[in-house]
Amino acid sequence: MIPPIAVAKAVAYADSLALMAAGITLIYMCTKTFNFAHASFVTWGFYIAFTLTSLYGGSPYYYLPVAFIFVGLLGVAVYVLVIGPLMRRGASPITLMMSTLGVDLVLLSFIQMFTDYLTRVFKLYARKIVLEVYDFDVFGLPGVTFISLVVVVFIISALHIFLVRTKFGTAMRATIENPNLASILGINPDVVYLTSWFLGGGLAGLAGAIASITITGDPTVGSRIVVSMFASSIVGGLYSIYGSVLGGLLIGLTEYLGIMVLAIQLGGWVAVYRPVIPLIALATTLLVYPKGLGGINWSRITVRFKSLVGGS
Amino acid sequence: MELIPPVILYILVDFSVYLIVTLSLNLEVGYAGLPQFGRVLAVLTGALVAGAIPGRLLALMYGLPYGPEYAFYEYNYKVVDTLNTILEKNPLLSITIFIFTLVLAMVLGAVIGYLTSKPAIRLREAYLGITLLAMGDVLMLITYYYTPIIGGTTGVSVVDPFRWTGGARFYVATFTLLGIALLTFLLIERLTKSPYGRVLRAMRDSELVITVYGRDIVKLRTYTLMVGAAIASLGGALYTFYTGSCIASTYTRVTWTFWPWAFMMLGGTGNNLGVMFGVLVFVIVKTLIVMYRGLLAPYVPFDPVWLEYTFVGMAIVLIAIFRPQGLIPEKPIFTIPRKKIEELIKA
Numbered sequence: 001m002i003p004p005i006a007v008a009k010a011v012a013y014a015d016s017l018a019l020m021a022a023g024i025t026l027i028y029m030c031t032k033t034f035n036f037a038h039a040s041f042v043t044w045g046f047y048i049a050f051t052l053t054s055l056y057g058g059s060p061y062y063y064l065p066v067a068f069i070f071v072g073l074l075g076v077a078v079y080v081l082v083i084g085p086l087m088r089r090g091a092s093p094i095t096l097m098m099s100t101l102g103v104d105l106v107l108l109s110f111i112q113m114f115t116d117y118l119t120r121v122f123k124l125y126a127r128k129i130v131l132e133v134y135d136f137d138v139f140g141l142p143g144v145t146f147i148s149l150v151v152v153v154f155i156i157s158a159l160h161i162f163l164v165r166t167k168f169g170t171a172m173r174a175t176i177e178n179p180n181l182a183s184i185l186g187i188n189p190d191v192v193y194l195t196s197w198f199l200g201g202g203l204a205g206l207a208g209a210i211a212s213i214t215i216t217g218d219p220t221v222g223s224r225i226v227v228s229m230f231a232s233s234i235v236g237g238l239y240s241i242y243g244s245v246l247g248g249l250l251i252g253l254t255e256y257l258g259i260m261v262l263a264i265q266l267g268g269w270v271a272v273y274r275p276v277i278p279l280i281a282l283a284t285t286l287l288v289y290p291k292g293l294g295g296i297n298w299s300r301i302t303v304r305f306k307s308l309v310g311g312s
Numbered sequence: 313m314e315l316i317p318p319v320i321l322y323i324l325v326d327f328s329v330y331l332i333v334t335l336s337l338n339l340e341v342g343y344a345g346l347p348q349f350g351r352v353l354a355v356l357t358g359a360l361v362a363g364a365i366p367g368r369l370l371a372l373m374y375g376l377p378y379g380p381e382y383a384f385y386e387y388n389y390k391v392v393d394t395l396n397t398i399l400e401k402n403p404l405l406s407i408t409i410f411i412f413t414l415v416l417a418m419v420l421g422a423v424i425g426y427l428t429s430k431p432a433i434r435l436r437e438a439y440l441g442i443t444l445l446a447m448g449d450v451l452m453l454i455t456y457y458y459t460p461i462i463g464g465t466t467g468v469s470v471v472d473p474f475r476w477t478g479g480a481r482f483y484v485a486t487f488t489l490l491g492i493a494l495l496t497f498l499l500i501e502r503l504t505k506s507p508y509g510r511v512l513r514a515m516r517d518s519e520l521v522i523t524v525y526g527r528d529i530v531k532l533r534t535y536t537l538m539v540g541a542a543i544a545s546l547g548g549a550l551y552t553f554y555t556g557s558c559i560a561s562t563y564t565r566v567t568w569t570f571w572p573w574a575f576m577m578l579g580g581t582g583n584n585l586g587v588m589f590g591v592l593v594f595v596i597v598k599t600l601i602v603m604y605r606g607l608l609a610p611y612v613p614f615d616p617v618w619l620e621y622t623f624v625g626m627a628i629v630l631i632a633i634f635r636p637q638g639l640i641p642e643k644p645i646f647t648i649p650r651k652k653i654e655e656l657i658k659a
Contacts, residue, residue, distance in 0.1 A: 034438045034441070034442065082629055082632075082633065085633050086632060086633060089636075091632070091636070092437075093437050093438050094341075094347045094437060094438070094441070095632055095636065097347070097349075097438055097441060098573060098577070098628065098632060099628065099629050099632040099633070101349075101570055101573070101625075101628065102570075102574070102624075102625045102626070102627070102628025102629040102632065103625065103629060104625070105566065105570060105621045105622070105624055105625030105628070106621070106622055106625035106626055106629070107625075108621055108625075109618040109619070109620075109621035109622040109625065110622070112614070112615070112618040112621070113612075113614035113615075113618050114614075115614075116613065116614035116615050116618075117613045117614055120613050120614075121613055227445075227446045227449055227450075230442050230446070231446070234439070234442065272453075272457040273453065273454065273457065275449065275450060275453055276450055276453070276454070278446075279446045279447070279449075279450050282442070282443065282446060283431065283443065283446075286431060286434075286435060286439060286443060287431065287434065290434075290435075290439070
């Protein structure tokens with residue numbers, strides 16, 4: 001019914017959404033800031049992949065690390081210039097959220113200017129970007145599916161090792177649990193917050209660069225999917241990076257494949273209402289189980305399951 | 313003949329509409345402390361009412377197509393043209409339909425406010441903000457693609473209740489809007505100085521205290537969201553009547569949620585007079601940018617239209633960091649000393 005290539009594309013989209021949601025969740029856990037500028041972060045990652053591929057050639061995959069570092073530094077700049085000063089003054093979560101909206105508008109305007117600049121100076125057609133042509137094929141399926149899966153697995157493992165096995169990761173978790181106590185023990189919360197913004201921004205840039213290989217982009221691509229990003233991290237529970245990755249995969253697959261199934265069943269006209277799906281997922285999660293996927297006590301469920309299986 | 317330069321009229325219209333919308337936002341954010349990140353939802357509701365209902369009612373009265381075909385672009389402009397020639401000769405009908413639509417917009421706005429209050433009762437701060445924002449986006453998306461209401465991507469023309477004033481149309485329309493905006497200001501000023509306004513502020517500062525004093529927070533929140541949405545919806549309906557057309561893509565979260573937030577933050581969150589001042593300053597600066605960005609165009613390698621976004625975004629960030637109380641901060645309300653009250657009672 002659904003062609004395999006569509007499933008492959010859905011997986012690539014879901015992978016990039018998972019990385020975006022992981023970034024949002026990491027930043028929220030550390031600094032209690034719902035980062036709206038994530039929309040522009042993702043778009044910047046998108047445009048870095050596009051610009052470097054168009055100007056220097058090669059595969060867009062070469063530029064994934066560049067996108068990670070550049071947008072990570074953008075996150076650092078946002079923290080140092082805006083969020084840090086506000087947090088030190090004890091601003092409310094609403095003020096923090098609002099200020100990231102302001103940052104998003106500024107970054108969006110910079111992307112628009114940059115797009116004009118690319119068009120005028122380098123004669124690149126930068127208002128409708130399709131990088132899919134640079135992708136390679138694996139058994140007739142787009143390579144981005146496999147690369148993005150590898151990236152997600154790699155990122156999750158790296159984050160896990162970083163948070164659980166390293167000293168700084170432990171300090172980071174301690175700061176998330178209780179910033180005051182952590183600072184008494186000699187941990188500088190500022191460094192932890194800064195790191196969270198670097199990693200969160202970097203993940204957004206990476207996700208944007210991956211998304212550029214599978215979806216068509218323009219300067220508003222980030223703000224168009226920002227509802228999906230937030231839905232993913234809320235479905236994931238906002239207090240667990242693993243939960244947010246699961247949430248991203250779930251939302252991405254449901255959104256992409258769900259609308260396809262509906263379009264086959266009801267007709268092509270439903271396709272434009274695609275963003276309604278993440279909204280329904282978001283509302284359902286908040287009303288039914290606000291803790292999200294990350295809040296589910298998996299060990300208890302597996303124990304129960306085992307006892308059920310053993311009992312029968 | 314030009315009595316007033318068009319740019320002044322333009323500023324007055326923007327000022328009036330944004331004043332209404334920003335005041336409603338200030339009631340919810342500044343007074344009640346609700347994270348209203350979905351202001352566009354109520355504004356769009358008002359616009360939908362004005363875009364879809366008065367024209368259809370008149371079409372029904374005069375035997376013109378009023379069903380889904382009313383919104384199709386092949387029919388719409390012809391139908392609205394015919395209706396406008398009827399309205400031109402009929403001031404009484406024009407005024408009736410104008411007032412009726414505004415009242416209906418406020419009622420439906422209140423209904424939307426009631427619906428959004430359902431999750432608002434259970435959710436806290438940022439979660440509520442995200443939910444409201446997503447709702448606004450989705451209503452915009454649906455009305456942009458669903459043709460039978462306001463024509464979807466083509467939009468619809470809207471009947472013109474000011475047509476009968478002939479050449480003075482833009483003056484009459486502008487000053488009607490300004491008058492309604494100032495009335496709204498007085499109404500909200502009264503409302504926020506009433507016991508209700510004081511309870512809202514107390515709720516914003518400490519929900520616990522209000523609960524202890526026996527107030528129902530759920531009811532207060534619901535009521536505030538309904539009043540706020542009704543007023544914002546009025547703003548949307550007025551704007552639609554003024555522009556004479558209605559298309560959902562005008563109502564994005566940037567223009568009708570973030571801009572009012574910026575206006576409110578500049579003027580002074582929780583202070584209606586400050587909000588009025590903030591809206592005025594912003595609208596004038598925005599208009600100046602629009603007027604003079606053309607001069608900049610030869611010197612920069614991009615379209616200067618984006619500077620407007622940079623400006624609003626920078627303003628939000630800078631105000632949040634350097635002057636969170638806004639230009640005119642909220643003032644504490646002094647109660648009358650006990651002695652004075654006793655004197656008053658005796659007298």
